[in-house]
Amino acid sequence: MKLGMVIDLDRCIGCRTCAVVCKEHNSQPPGTWWNRVFTPGSKEHQIPLAKDGEAQMYFLPVSCQMCENAPCEKVCPVGATYTDEQGRVLVDYERCIGCRYCMAACPYGVRQFNWEDARKAKEKAGYMPGYDYGYPFEHRDKRGRLVYTPDRPKGIVEKCTFCVQYTDKGDPPICVQACPAGARFFGDLDDPRSEVSRLVRQRQALRLKEELGTKPKVFYLPPTGPRK
Amino acid sequence: MRKLNVAFVPGLVLLLVSLFTWGYQLKSGLIVTGMRNPFSWGLYIATFAFFVGIAAGGLIVSSSVYLFNLEQLKPFTRIASLSAFASIMAAAVVILPDLGRVDRIYNLLLHPNFRSPLIWDVIVVSAYTVLTFLSVYFQLLPDWKKEGRGFLNGWTRKLSQEEVESISARWSRRVAMVGLPVAILIHTITALIFATQASRGWWYTAVLPPDFIAVAVASGTALVLVIALLVAGKEGFNQYAGAFNTLARITAGALAVHFFFVAMDILIHWWWGSPEALSTLGLVFKRYGPVYLVEIALPALVMVYFFSEKGGRSAGSLLLGCALLFTGVFAHRLMLMFPAFNQFPLSLSLPGMEVEGWNYPIAVGEFKAGAPVFAGSWPYVPTLFEVAVDLLPFGLALLIITLMVGWYNFLPDKR
Numbered sequence: 001m002k003l004g005m006v007i008d009l010d011r012c013i014g015c016r017t018c019a020v021v022c023k024e025h026n027s028q029p030p031g032t033w034w035n036r037v038f039t040p041g042s043k044e045h046q047i048p049l050a051k052d053g054e055a056q057m058y059f060l061p062v063s064c065q066m067c068e069n070a071p072c073e074k075v076c077p078v079g080a081t082y083t084d085e086q087g088r089v090l091v092d093y094e095r096c097i098g099c100r101y102c103m104a105a106c107p108y109g110v111r112q113f114n115w116e117d118a119r120k121a122k123e124k125a126g127y128m129p130g131y132d133y134g135y136p137f138e139h140r141d142k143r144g145r146l147v148y149t150p151d152r153p154k155g156i157v158e159k160c161t162f163c164v165q166y167t168d169k170g171d172p173p174i175c176v177q178a179c180p181a182g183a184r185f186f187g188d189l190d191d192p193r194s195e196v197s198r199l200v201r202q203r204q205a206l207r208l209k210e211e212l213g214t215k216p217k218v219f220y221l222p223p224t225g226p227r228k
Numbered sequence: 229m230r231k232l233n234v235a236f237v238p239g240l241v242l243l244l245v246s247l248f249t250w251g252y253q254l255k256s257g258l259i260v261t262g263m264r265n266p267f268s269w270g271l272y273i274a275t276f277a278f279f280v281g282i283a284a285g286g287l288i289v290s291s292s293v294y295l296f297n298l299e300q301l302k303p304f305t306r307i308a309s310l311s312a313f314a315s316i317m318a319a320a321v322v323i324l325p326d327l328g329r330v331d332r333i334y335n336l337l338l339h340p341n342f343r344s345p346l347i348w349d350v351i352v353v354s355a356y357t358v359l360t361f362l363s364v365y366f367q368l369l370p371d372w373k374k375e376g377r378g379f380l381n382g383w384t385r386k387l388s389q390e391e392v393e394s395i396s397a398r399w400s401r402r403v404a405m406v407g408l409p410v411a412i413l414i415h416t417i418t419a420l421i422f423a424t425q426a427s428r429g430w431w432y433t434a435v436l437p438p439d440f441i442a443v444a445v446a447s448g449t450a451l452v453l454v455i456a457l458l459v460a461g462k463e464g465f466n467q468y469a470g471a472f473n474t475l476a477r478i479t480a481g482a483l484a485v486h487f488f489f490v491a492m493d494i495l496i497h498w499w500w501g502s503p504e505a506l507s508t509l510g511l512v513f514k515r516y517g518p519v520y521l522v523e524i525a526l527p528a529l530v531m532v533y534f535f536s537e538k539g540g541r542s543a544g545s546l547l548l549g550c551a552l553l554f555t556g557v558f559a560h561r562l563m564l565m566f567p568a569f570n571q572f573p574l575s576l577s578l579p580g581m582e583v584e585g586w587n588y589p590i591a592v593g594e595f596k597a598g599a600p601v602f603a604g605s606w607p608y609v610p611t612l613f614e615v616a617v618d619l620l621p622f623g624l625a626l627l628i629i630t631l632m633v634g635w636y637n638f639l640p641d642k643r
Binding site for chain 2: 032033036040041062071075098106114116117124125156213
């Protein structure tokens with residue numbers, strides 16, 4: 001099994017719902033975003049770009065690209081980042097030594113470091129005392145490695161896990177579940193009959209920074225028509 | 229020699245200040261540094277590369293003396309080995325505060341990933357620490373025997389002075405033989421940590437390892453020169469004037485090679501002119517131009533001066549030259565980071581989107597009122613705390629060098 005995602009950029013409305021649900025469900029501290037949406041070419045999100053006398057605006061969501069040839073996994077000196085049997089690139093939160101080599105290696109800038117204690121960060125950001133969010137339980141892989149926990153300890157690196165706590169139960173990641181425009185598809189890329197495989201095959205699916213040879217398992221369907 | 233003894237005090241102060249601030253950093257997290265998600269390696273890693281370079285240079289000098297029989301430099305082999313040992317200890321120790329979870333460092337031994345250049349570096353740096361220690365140890369053995377002191381030398385008690393001297397000579401030579409390739413390896417592999425990463429255009433070049441070696445020879449030789457000048461003192465300057473001049477010329481020659489590599493690197497980036505390469509060069513020459521000027525101008529000045537007839541006439545001018553060189557090389561190490569991290573890797577040109585040269589902003593990693601959540605560039609400047617923690621390797625190196633020079637004779641009389 002090789003889990004993968006397809007994002008239809010024709011459908012994305014740039015609402016950032018995926019970024020918000022991702023943050024909430026995965027209990028990301030203030031300042032940490034596993035999933036971001038931007039307006040390519042524009043300095044501000046949702047500000048159109050003037051091009052040849054016409055306004056244009058597209059959106060691009062980016063989270064971990066789940067590379068098959070993952071530089072972050074190769075550089076990790078202690079094997080804390082690894083690819084599991086379902087093709088998910090995960091971080092063992094109990095093994096990471098916080099050297100941040102993976103952050104230097106990632107071409108997509110999706111890795112996030114815990115610069116301080118998550119609880120302290122929430123307090124500093126002025127979150128209501130007692131307000132807690134996120135999947136509340138620890139989640140371990142088959143070999144017992146800690147791949148999700150609310151409030152990760154300070155000093156380690158974290159990133160999108162394809163919502164390992166949900167996908168292990170057969171549910172899609174929360175960004176796929178919550179997308180109001182239905183722009184995200186999730187499934188097994190090894191299964192030729194899966195929706196994601198069909199989309200990759202039948203549409204002009206592209207991957208970010210293809211030229212680096214990282215072979216991401218997140219595909220994008222480029223916008224087909226002009227948008228004004 | 230007395231001059232160096234005085235330096236023991238500042239060494240101790242630096243060490244204590246850094247340990248204290250490191251303790252604070254352990255408690256608060258790396259939030260006390262100027263680093264954030266978009267700029268995740270800073271002063272600590274730059275300092276690491278700086279000391280690895282000096283360490284490599286030290287043993288390259290002392291090994292070359294043995295391997296190529298450079299008679300003139302022979303009195304300096306002890307100093308060169310000591311300089312290498314102190315520097316590699318300094319390099320190893322500055323990695324510790326950079327780790328978010330230094331308490332888990334044993335994972336390097338339990339779960340090494342041999343595909344990671346960082347593990348290669350752990351292996352060669354450890355090997356080099358042992359080798360430089362042995363190099364100092366074997367060279368001091370005869371003195372210890374004669375004076376009836378030293379450590380780890382109980383086994384020499386039953387041997388005669390001549391036997392110890394021949395063991396010392398034989399093993400110093402052997403360590404030097406093994407030491408030279410390892411010295412070259414530590415800096416090669418430290419360069420490979422960066423040069424393997426295609427995500428950062430500024431690092432991704434095969435010229436980086438050879439260039440690191442050139443800088444290592446220049447800065448490592450310079451430290452040997454500084455220690456030798458201080459140990460010899462004003463009285464001894466004339467006795468070793470020729471040797472000092474040779475060291476200065478080695479430094480100048482290595483700098484010439486370094487400038488050649490730098491020129492090739494820049495030229496190739498510029499000539500093809502891909503938008504990514506040009507924006508990296510923009511960072512180098514415009515945004516970080518002042519730092520780059522320090523990196524280029526100071527060593528260039530030193531190179532010309534050390535090559536000139538005048539250069540090397542007096543201890544003062546040599547020391548000044550070395551100080552300028554260290555400043556330049558340190559700027560060089562910092563410049564390893566700035567253009568690498570502020571050229572965001574994900575610039576996009578998607579079909580149908582007609583967007584070029586746009587960098588996808590990165591979540592900063594901290595919530596701050598009024599500050600952006602996502603940044604397209606992070607103006608990294610080390611914080612005061614970070615600078616204080618970064619004194620750790622300087623304090624340690626200074627302490628090791630002054631204590632050893634104070635206790636033992638590192639400049640034996642010419643025989």
